Amino acid sequence: MMTPTVRRLRAAARRGEPALQRFLERHRVPIQAEGLTTFVFVGAADRVDLEHWIYGLPGTQPFDHVPGTNLWHLSVDLPAESRIEYKLGITLDGRRSTILDPLNPRLAHDPFGANSVCSTEGYRTPEWAGPDPESRPGSIEQIEIESAALAGRRTLHVYLPARFRPGRRYPLLVVHDGSDYLRYSSLRNVLDNLITRLEVAPLIVALTDPGQRLKEYAANPRHARHITEEVLPLLADHYPLVEDPGGRGLMGASLGAVASLSTAWMHPGTWGRLMLQSGSFAFTDIGQTRRGPEFEPVVTWMNRFRADPGEPADRVYVSSGVYESLIYENRSLVPMLQRAGMQVLFTEARDGHNWENWRDRMRQGLSYLFPGPLWLTYE
Amino acid sequence: LIAWSAGAMALARRVFVYHDNPPQGPANAEVLETGLERYRSVQPFPHAKRRLRLDDQVRTSVLARRVAPADAVPLDEGEWVALDGDRVTSHQGGRRLTADGSVTPLEQLR
Numbered sequence: 001m002m003t004p005t006v007r008r009l010r011a012a013a014r015r016g017e018p019a020l021q022r023f024l025e026r027h028r029v030p031i032q033a034e035g036l037t038t039f040v041f042v043g044a045a046d047r048v049d050l051e052h053w054i055y056g057l058p059g060t061q062p063f064d065h066v067p068g069t070n071l072w073h074l075s076v077d078l079p080a081e082s083r084i085e086y087k088l089g090i091t092l093d094g095r096r097s098t099i100l101d102p103l104n105p106r107l108a109h110d111p112f113g114a115n116s117v118c119s120t121e122g123y124r125t126p127e128w129a130g131p132d133p134e135s136r137p138g139s140i141e142q143i144e145i146e147s148a149a150l151a152g153r154r155t156l157h158v159y160l161p162a163r164f165r166p167g168r169r170y171p172l173l174v175v176h177d178g179s180d181y182l183r184y185s186s187l188r189n190v191l192d193n194l195i196t197r198l199e200v201a202p203l204i205v206a207l208t209d210p211g212q213r214l215k216e217y218a219a220n221p222r223h224a225r226h227i228t229e230e231v232l233p234l235l236a237d238h239y240p241l242v243e244d245p246g247g248r249g250l251m252g253a254s255l256g257a258v259a260s261l262s263t264a265w266m267h268p269g270t271w272g273r274l275m276l277q278s279g280s281f282a283f284t285d286i287g288q289t290r291r292g293p294e295f296e297p298v299v300t301w302m303n304r305f306r307a308d309p310g311e312p313a314d315r316v317y318v319s320s321g322v323y324e325s326l327i328y329e330n331r332s333l334v335p336m337l338q339r340a341g342m343q344v345l346f347t348e349a350r351d352g353h354n355w356e357n358w359r360d361r362m363r364q365g366l367s368y369l370f371p372g373p374l375w376l377t378y379e
Numbered sequence: 380l381i382a383w384s385a386g387a388m389a390l391a392r393r394v395f396v397y398h399d400n401p402p403q404g405p406a407n408a409e410v411l412e413t414g415l416e417r418y419r420s421v422q423p424f425p426h427a428k429r430r431l432r433l434d435d436q437v438r439t440s441v442l443a444r445r446v447a448p449a450d451a452v453p454l455d456e457g458e459w460v461a462l463d464g465d466r467v468t469s470h471q472g473g474r475r476l477t478a479d480g481s482v483t484p485l486e487q488l489r
Contacts, residue, residue: 197429199402367402375396375404376411378385378425 005033006075009040013071020071029103030118037120039063040103041072041088048072049089051098053352054323060089081122082350083357084323085115108356110184117356128193129186129359135196136162138188140207145234149226152211156231158239159188161195161202169240170204171247171370173273174227176217176256178207184355190362198374200366204239206231214294217255219262219301227259228267245272246314249369253277253358254326258298264312265305273369274316277358281329309340317365318346324353380459384425390417392449397424397442399432408442418462422446427453436480443476451476452485460485 009031012023020042031038041048041063048063063072078084085108087098100107101116108117143156157178161170181187187205194200208231210216216223227250235241242248248271250260257279264271282295283302289295316337320330327348334346345368351357367374381390388394397408424431424442431453433439443451450467452460453474460469473485 194402363402371403374398374401378388 003034010066013066013069036075037078038075042070045090047091051089052086055325078120083119083123135192149222157207159205169242172204172241173249174206176252176259179209185359198372200372201370217259218297224263224266227263249273251275255280272314274313275365276318278320315343317368319361321351321357322348387423392416398430422449425454428455439476440480443478
């Protein structure tokens with residue numbers, strides 16, 4: 001696809017390096033123009049590929065090369081309000097390396113490192129996820145817990161909202177992969193901002209981290225027991241908690257969402273609120289899962305859950321990116337939860353399986369599950 | 380100082396609840412209650428920066444027309460109006476929402 005902007009880009013490269021540099025200084029890369037997103041690489045290469053995680057598109061897409069120059073480019077039709085993470089695959093002299101986009105300073109971090117970020121018209125990084133000097137900061141305490149269920153010692157981090165008062169009672173949200181939510185989804189900023197702005201009720205948030213994540217979070221009854229029969233009573237001893245399922249929530253992303261839903265299902269009547277982000281809710285109607293052996297415990301449990309969902313919570317927020325394969329499983333989950341009598345709010349976004357997608361959904365999810373007194377309180 | 384924030388609204392003719400960008404719901408301003416009506420010529424909107432999209436001319440116009448003939452006066456931290464009968468004075472830079480959707484200096488209208 002050769003748009004006028006791409007033609008000008010190619011012409012600049014043919015005029016020489018200074019002309020190309022001038023062109024690139026005038027355009028933010030990836031270039032958004034004429035309805036297309038154009039990725040650009042300038043350098044020595046035998047082949048350049050776009051590597052991304054958009055389900056539905058080939059995971060590797062080759063760039064075009066402008067002969068006699070160092071310019072490589074690729075135009076992709078990404079819908080408005082999209083946000084994607086990507087890398088560039090560079091092949092030179094038979095060696096292939098995967099790099100961040102040198103022309104794009106926007107990065108997103110996750111436990112595996114960093115990716116370059118591209119967004120299209122209409123996407124805005126939420127201002128409520130950034131630092132706000134007007135927000136009152138909460139504090140974080142550390143608690144050690146000896147777990148019989150998981151046979152080991154665990155560390156919990158507990159967020160207390162600003163103006164915490166021991167004489168008041170607070171709802172509790174237990175977050176799976178809590179340290180990653182802090183690090184990669186700006187959870188602390190989000191809580192400080194949304195609580196200060198009265199959009200979310202003042203909450204106590206317990207940040208848990210797994211030992212063996214793939215085992216513990218895969219609908220594991222030991223994990224469910226740890227959270228419900230060890231973590232919850234410990235927190236109730238330490239902090240003034242609302243003594244009602246409506247004041248207790250579980251949250252997680254990916255396998256953490258499976259851990260949240262399965263924990264609530266295995267301990268009905270305990271957890272009234274669930275925030276499930278891009279849940280790895282793999283199931284089968286017949287035959288084996290194609291997602292790999294690590295998903296087998298999830299599939300076994302999901303198939304049981306689908307046959308007998310019960311009512312693990314009253315209110316559930318479900319979100320998923322449309323650019324991740326799990327959109328199918330998450331869309332399937334929603335009517336099932338609703339039929340079982342749960343109130344469900346479902347959001348899908350043009351994003352993938354990543355921490356910034358999960359960050360961007362937190363305002364809607366947390367304010368749905370734990371609404372603050374925004375509408376009626378003017379401080 | 381008699382009242383600020385919600386207290387200022389409680390003394391006005393009507394108590395509004397409003398937020399142009401709430402995380403849930405349709406974002407329509409509502410009249411919650413009749414106020415104590417200690418003054419009529421001004422309808423204060425505290426926390427305007429956080430709660431009102433004053434760059435949205437349609438919403439601003441609707442709000443101004445709903446409270447007319449009172450003046451819709453946005454109030455942020457440190458801002459004030461003083462009322463003495465029909466005479467209104469304010470901090471320097473006091474503002475008023477107008478029916479055409481703009482935000483106008485308060486002193487131009489008094």
